[in-house]
Amino acid sequence: MNVDQRSLPGALAAAHAVLWAQAVLCGLAWLLPNAGVALWVSVHGVPDDGTAPYLLIPVLFSLPLLLFAVPGLVLAARLPSGRRGVHTGAVVYEALWIALGGAALNGPVRAALGGPFPVRVLLFASMLAAAYVLAVLLAPNGRSRFR
Numbered sequence: 001m002n003v004d005q006r007s008l009p010g011a012l013a014a015a016h017a018v019l020w021a022q023a024v025l026c027g028l029a030w031l032l033p034n035a036g037v038a039l040w041v042s043v044h045g046v047p048d049d050g051t052a053p054y055l056l057i058p059v060l061f062s063l064p065l066l067l068f069a070v071p072g073l074v075l076a077a078r079l080p081s082g083r084r085g086v087h088t089g090a091v092v093y094e095a096l097w098i099a100l101g102g103a104a105l106n107g108p109v110r111a112a113l114g115g116p117f118p119v120r121v122l123l124f125a126s127m128l129a130a131a132y133v134l135a136v137l138l139a140p141n142g143r144s145r146f147r
Contacts, residue, residue: 023069
């Protein structure tokens with residue numbers, strides 16, 4: 001594969017950067033609470049007073065972020081290859097991002113997943129970014145790149 005096939009045109013390059021940013025930020029949002037728990041346990045040890053299960057709360061609540069970070073990183077790394085399966089995977093990934101974000105903002109799981117107002121603002125911003133990537137990938141120029 002030559003260099004011209006790996007370079008992405010303007011809007012597709014921006015969508016690629018947004019996909020990288022989504023995946024990296026999800027990875028960091030998963031890593032930070034878990035690193036905090038690991039640091040706390042390494043300094044203070046596991047408590048013996050029956051509160052040890054509470055250490056699993058950040059781990060369990062950040063697990064969905066890991067489930068979005070790993071496929072996002074794989075798709076972002078493979079997007080410049082131009083294969084059709086990568087295009088389909090990226091479209092499904094972004095559509096799932098929008099659907100689950102919409103459910104977290106409006107559905108019956110709003111209190112559990114939507115969180116406080118700043119979290120909802122960040123979730124809405126990430127849904128807008130996913131909509132941009134999805135629009136670029138579904139545009140005729142975006143589709144033709146992956147044929």
